[in-house]
Amino acid sequence: MSALGTFDSTNLNGGQRLAVKYFTVAVVLFVAQILFGLLAGIQYLKPEFLHGILDFSVNRMVHINAMVVWMLYGFIGAVYWLLEDESQHEIVGLKLGNLGFWVLTAAVTVVVLVYLFVQIGPGNDTSLWLINEGREYIEAPRWADIGIVVVVLIFFANVALTFFKGRWTGISGVLVLDLVALAGLYLAGMFYTTNISIDQYWWWWVIHLWVEATWEVMVGTMMAWALMKTIGARRQIVETWLYIEVALMFGSGILGLGHHYFWIGSPNYWLSIGGFFSALEPIPLVAMVVHAVYDSGVHKMKNSNHPALAWLIAHAFGNFFGAGVWGFMQTLPQINMYTHGTQWSASHGHLAFFGAYATINIAFFYVAIQQSRGNNWMGAGLAGAWRWKWALGLLHMGVIGMSVTLLIAGYEQSFIERAVGGSTWSAYFEAQQHPWFVQAMWWRQMFGWVTLAGTLLLVWDLLAVGKGDTRPAEVAAAEV
Numbered sequence: 435m436s437a438l439g440t441f442d443s444t445n446l447n448g449g450q451r452l453a454v455k456y457f458t459v460a461v462v463l464f465v466a467q468i469l470f471g472l473l474a475g476i477q478y479l480k481p482e483f484l485h486g487i488l489d490f491s492v493n494r495m496v497h498i499n500a501m502v503v504w505m506l507y508g509f510i511g512a513v514y515w516l517l518e519d520e521s522q523h524e525i526v527g528l529k530l531g532n533l534g535f536w537v538l539t540a541a542v543t544v545v546v547l548v549y550l551f552v553q554i555g556p557g558n559d560t561s562l563w564l565i566n567e568g569r570e571y572i573e574a575p576r577w578a579d580i581g582i583v584v585v586v587l588i589f590f591a592n593v594a595l596t597f598f599k600g601r602w603t604g605i606s607g608v609l610v611l612d613l614v615a616l617a618g619l620y621l622a623g624m625f626y627t628t629n630i631s632i633d634q635y636w637w638w639w640v641i642h643l644w645v646e647a648t649w650e651v652m653v654g655t656m657m658a659w660a661l662m663k664t665i666g667a668r669r670q671i672v673e674t675w676l677y678i679e680v681a682l683m684f685g686s687g688i689l690g691l692g693h694h695y696f697w698i699g700s701p702n703y704w705l706s707i708g709g710f711f712s713a714l715e716p717i718p719l720v721a722m723v724v725h726a727v728y729d730s731g732v733h734k735m736k737n738s739n740h741p742a743l744a745w746l747i748a749h750a751f752g753n754f755f756g757a758g759v760w761g762f763m764q765t766l767p768q769i770n771m772y773t774h775g776t777q778w779s780a781s782h783g784h785l786a787f788f789g790a791y792a793t794i795n796i797a798f799f800y801v802a803i804q805q806s807r808g809n810n811w812m813g814a815g816l817a818g819a820w821r822w823k824w825a826l827g828l829l830h831m832g833v834i835g836m837s838v839t840l841l842i843a844g845y846e847q848s849f850i851e852r853a854v855g856g857s858t859w860s861a862y863f864e865a866q867q868h869p870w871f872v873q874a875m876w877w878r879q880m881f882g883w884v885t886l887a888g889t890l891l892l893v894w895d896l897l898a899v900g901k902g903d904t905r906p907a908e909v910a911a912a913e914v
């Protein structure tokens with residue numbers, strides 16, 4: 435074990451060293467996501483900005499692809515992080531896992547460069563295989579899809595084999611089953627049909643079933659493990675909650691898929707199925723808040739890593755509000771008929787992805803940093819604590835601010851374009867010229883800059899937090 439307070443890879447086990455690589459790329463892509471989001475936001479205000487050089491369609495695509503990829507990097511990193519600890523066994527196939535990381539990262543880099551250099555082209559098989567598959571959020575071309583599947587199989591083998599050789603627990607069992615579902619669903623986004631309704635039908639299998647089922651279960655397992663580590667919650671309790679949450683999540687989320695089938699040409703029964711089941715989706719999210727707050731309260735919030743616990747709590751609430759409340763608002767078909775395709779969805783999209791998934795990944799970055807420095811104290815009296823507090827505050831102010839402005843714009847669109855204007859072509863433009871819409875877009879951009887400030891402060895803090903602090907976590911905890 436090396437000196438406390440300095441970053442040293444000997445503080446980490448094999449899986450954790452690999453996790454740090456995944457986390458590092460995740461942070462880089464997070465910053466990229468924000469920068470491309472800002473460019474797309476400026477183009478809402480000044481449509482001629484970078485026109486023909488870096489069009490809105492490209493900025494938007496890179497913005498949301500960077501998001502999906504950094505969050506997946508965060509999840510993969512988190513699983514590698516807890517793998518040896520949870521299985522009580524050395525990771526199996528680490529060399530292959532490392533190779534997988536480099537292959538995946540090279541592929542991501544090439545895909546993004548191609549997006550930026552080849553922005554326009556014919557919609558044929560060559561484009562599909564080499565440039566862009568054209569499915570929002572998962573636009574990666576087919577060659578990269580195949581590469582991703584191979585790397586994910588390696589990752590899966592690492593995880594499953596390590597648990598087989600070590601021990602199975604409630605958390606690891608749920609985790610491995612979830613990974614089968616998560617990877618399997620990706621295949622549904624890889625084939626291509628010429629019928630747009632059928633294409634959308636399958637595409638939602640990936641997007642909805644990922645974020646509202648398998649990703650939610652993934653963060654459920656991450657939360658269970660993290661609560662044991664940060665506040666010493668009992669395994670029996672977190673695992674019982676995990677089972678309840680998973681049952682509720684799948685029970686409502688799988689058929690909740692129907693809320694994307696309202697208007698794409700699927701059969702009418704989806705209106706009732708989607709409306710009913712997706713209205714139940716917030717229930718497990720309430721359970722998650724109760725669980726996190728209850729556990730933290732029982733342990734009197736005592737822990738040696740304040741930033742990590744703060745971001746875990748932010749996750750519980752962000753998931754509930756962003757996904758649960760903001761999703762519920764527009765999920766009944768009677769309401770969705772007016773809100774569909776307005777900034778209302780973008781408001782929910784921002785608050786949900788940030789609240790549910792950015793937060794918990796950031797919590798894991800802080801867990802990783804503490805361990806990388808020999809598990810030193812990061813609780814009360816942490817030097818430079820203003821940085822993580824301001825980063826957390828600015829990021830929330832920025833994202834909540836953007837979500838509120840987008841909601842105002844979406845409300846105005848639903849009203850002027852849909853309710854009053856009857857969804858005509860001219861009403862569509864009328865709604866976008868209305869002062870509420872125009873001003874909301876300016877305010878969105880302002881809050882975008884706040885988000886950027888929070889992000890940069892977060893990166894600074896991730897590099898600096900706990901540096902040089904040589905108090906071991908256990909000793910300092912006993913003193914406090």
Ligand code: HEM
Binds near residue numbers: 694765782
């Ligand atoms: C963390 C979980 C969630 C994330 C990350 C998420 C994210 C998103 C995103 C990005 C969209 C826009 C998709 C597009 O490009 O068309 C969307 C749409 C939607 N979400 Fe969620 N969501 C989550 C959970 C929920 C929940 C729990 C509900 C319901 C209670 C919900 C209800 C909806 C509805 C109804 C739409 C469709 C809007 C429309 O097309 O009119 N979401 N979601």
Ligand code: HEM
Binds near residue numbers: 788
């Ligand atoms: C500087 C901050 C940001 C700005 C200026 C920004 C701006 C934008 C813009 C202009 C779009 C395109 C909307 C459209 O097509 O009409 C977009 C889409 C999106 N952004 Fe951001 N964004 C920012 C940060 C974030 C963050 C932090 C997240 C989540 C973690 C996020 C998630 C999304 C999602 C999910 C979409 C697709 C929404 C949909 O299709 O409904 N963005 N963003």
Ligand SMILES: [Fe+2]
Binds near residue numbers: 642646690691693
């Ligand atoms: Fe959905």
